[in-house]
Amino acid sequence: MKKNKRKYLKLISLTFLTTIIFPYNLLFSSAKKIINQDLTQEQKKIMFKEGTERPFSSPLNNEKRKGFFHCANCGAKLFSSNTKFDSGTGWPSFSNSLPGAFKTKTDYSHGVERVEYHCAKCGAHHGHVFNDGPEITGKRFCNNGLCLIFKPDN
Secondary structure (H helix, E strand, O other), X not given: OHHHHHHHHHHHHHHHHHHXXXXXXXXXXXXXXXXXXXXXXXXXXXXXXXXXXXXXXXXXXXXXXXXXXXXXXXXXXXXXXXXEEOOOOOOOEEOOOOOXXXXXXXXXXXXXXXXXXXXXOOOOEEEXXXXXXXXXXXXXXXXXXXXXXXXXXX
C-alpha cells in the first residue's frame, strides 16, 4: 500500500513539474533576449538580472526635450516625453507608458510586494510601477535610465 502511494505521489509531482514549472521557466528564459550586442555589463545586469542603477546617476533625469524613450536593448518605443515628471526619487519617472509597451509581474525581492515591468518586445527589465504618481494616472513608472535611449522629435 505504501509503495503504491509513493508511486502515485511521484507521478503527481512529475506531472506538475513537466506541465507547470518547466514550460514556465522555458517561456520566461526564452522571452529575454539580448538583441543589442553593444550593451554594457551594467545594462545587462539591470535588464537581464533585474538589478538597478544608483539613484541620481542617469543623465535622463534632466532630459526635458520632446520625443520618445526607447528600450536600450530592442529599440521598442516605451514612453512619450510628455508623461515624464520629476518624482524626486533619482530615477527617470513617467506617469504612463505607451499601450502594450510592457508586461508586468509581482516582485517580492525586497520583502514587500512590488509590480515589476519588462519590455513586451524583448523581456528586458526596466523598473517598477508604483501607485504614487501624479493625479492624471496615479502611477509612477520608476525606470532605470540605463535601460532607455531618448530620441528627440525632429
